[in-house]
Amino acid sequence: MRISLGRVRVRRRPDLESAHALSLLEATLESTADGILVVSTDGKITRFNQQFIRMWRIPPDVAESRDDERALAHAVEQLKDPEGFLKRVQELYNDPIAESFDVLHFKDGRIFERSSKPQIVDGERVGRVWSFRDVTERNRLDDLKDNLLTAVSHELRTPLTAIVGFSSTLERWGVTMSDDDVADLYKRLSNNAKKLQRLVGDLLDFDRLARGLVEPKRERTDLGELVTSIARESEQITGRHIRVAADDVVVSVDAAKIERIVENLIINAARHTAPETPVWVRVRAREDGCLIIVDDAGPGVPDDLKEIIFEPFKQGPTTTPQSPGVGIGLSLVARFAALHGGHAWVQDRPGGGSSFRVFLRDEHPTVDLRDAELSNTTSTARA
Ligand SMILES: Nc1ncnc2c1ncn2[C@@H]1O[C@H](COP(=O)(O)OP(=O)(O)OP(=O)(O)O)[C@@H](O)[C@H]1O
Numbered sequence: 573m574r575i576s577l578g579r580v581r582v583r584r585r586p587d588l589e590s591a592h593a594l595s596l597l598e599a600t601l602e603s604t605a606d607g608i609l610v611v612s613t614d615g616k617i618t619r620f621n622q623q624f625i626r627m628w629r630i631p632p633d634v635a636e637s638r639d640d641e642r643a644l645a646h647a648v649e650q651l652k653d654p655e656g657f658l659k660r661v662q663e664l665y666n667d668p669i670a671e672s673f674d675v676l677h678f679k680d681g682r683i684f685e686r687s688s689k690p691q692i693v694d695g696e697r698v699g700r701v702w703s704f705r706d707v708t709e710r711n712r713l714d715d716l717k718d719n720l721l722t723a724v725s726h727e728l729r730t731p732l733t734a735i736v737g738f739s740s741t742l743e744r745w746g747v748t749m750s751d752d753d754v755a756d757l758y759k760r761l762s763n764n765a766k767k768l769q770r771l772v773g774d775l776l777d778f779d780r781l782a783r784g785l786v787e788p789k790r791e792r793t794d795l796g797e798l799v800t801s802i803a804r805e806s807e808q809i810t811g812r813h814i815r816v817a818a819d820d821v822v823v824s825v826d827a828a829k830i831e832r833i834v835e836n837l838i839i840n841a842a843r844h845t846a847p848e849t850p851v852w853v854r855v856r857a858r859e860d861g862c863l864i865i866v867d868d869a870g871p872g873v874p875d876d877l878k879e880i881i882f883e884p885f886k887q888g889p890t891t892t893p894q895s896p897g898v899g900i901g902l903s904l905v906a907r908f909a910a911l912h913g914g915h916a917w918v919q920d921r922p923g924g925g926s927s928f929r930v931f932l933r934d935e936h937p938t939v940d941l942r943d944a945e946l947s948n949t950t951s952t953a954r955a
């Protein structure tokens with residue numbers, strides 16, 4: 573196949589010679605969001621719009637050179653399957669009146685829809701019009717929606733089913749049950765309701781962050797005290813004993829976001845490790861901010877997943893496959909850290925397990941280092 577970026581030539585016909593028709597054609601070509609390319613029957617490019625040049629990232633010198641071989645080589649080398657593309661294009665040239673549709677996958681992850689129709693003038697075929705539409709974002713949103721629906725429907729249903737079951741039992745048998753059994757059911761009821769509340773909270777945060785609606789409301793906060801109290805509450809949720817060691821550091825942060833960060837990390841440490849696995853939480857002052865560290869002695873995170881798990885819906889192995897989760901917890905942690913000019917990452921914990929770390933930037937932390945040591949209870953570390 574020969575495609576040429578040679579001089580744009582329009583076959584002159586009386587109606588097309590009208591300035592009006594030509595200007596309409598130019599304006600239409602340049603106002604569409606699709607990339608358009610028109611190739612004559614002898615393989616020469618007769619028209620293209622600027623969007624086509626942008627989408628295919630054809631460098632100005634290549635476009636200027638009007639060198640068909642260079643242009644085509646530049647275009648197809650970006651595709652994951654250049655041979656397949658060229659083969660399908662050749663088939664179309666062999667069947668000049670065929671219309672066709674194709675999806676092109678680029679090496680850099682972009683996806684284009686390609687359609688092609690013959691250009692016919694007075695019943696005579698004079699060329700072929702190719703149009704390319706960038707559907708990368710649309711595909712990403714479709715995938716996001718599918719993932720969200722699958723994950724959320726499962727994760728919402730589990731605690732909801734429990735809530736319905738426990739409340740029906742209380743309604744029917746509550747008066748005949750022992751006080752201890754009733755108290756136990758109320759506790760389970762409330763735990764499941766809180767689980768739902770957290771999930772809905774995560775989803776709302778996820779949505780607001782995705783739309784760029786979240787601004788951190790920074791206030792001077794005693795971070796050690798805040799993290800200690802979140803850890804204590806998380807002990808109730810997870811049933812795990814959490815050891816806390818916190819520097820006395822006062823930083824300017826958004827306390828509600830810090831709560832979501834610490835809670836997500838502690839719940840992860842409990843969910844993705846075997847029961848009784850030790851969990852530690854630390855707060856450390858830094859010159860330009862502070863560090864929150866949640867360690868556990870669990871299986872750790874394999875090297876090839878260490879970055880990926882911070883992306884939405886990316887999950888690794890878990891010790892609780894019966895409750896797979898949605899896979900957005902760590903993406904929220906990373907985004908909340910970024911809102912504070914910081915970042916989140918995981919590294920191996922010396923001695924085994926994972927060490928999740930969140931750096932929050934604050935140019936003027938106030939530090940009162942009390943030489944806190946890891947302690948056996950959440951409260952004594954702050955004594
Ligand atoms: N402490 C940990 N130890 C080992 N693996 C972990 C730990 N924390 C997270 N992971 C891995 O990282 C993955 C992503 O975590 P993330 O919090 O984003 O999602 P999730 O916990 O699976 O679901 P949820 O949206 O309910 O939080 C987990 O599925 C798990 O494989």
Ligand SMILES: [Mg+2]
Binds near residue numbers: 836839840900901902
């Ligand atoms: Mg999680």
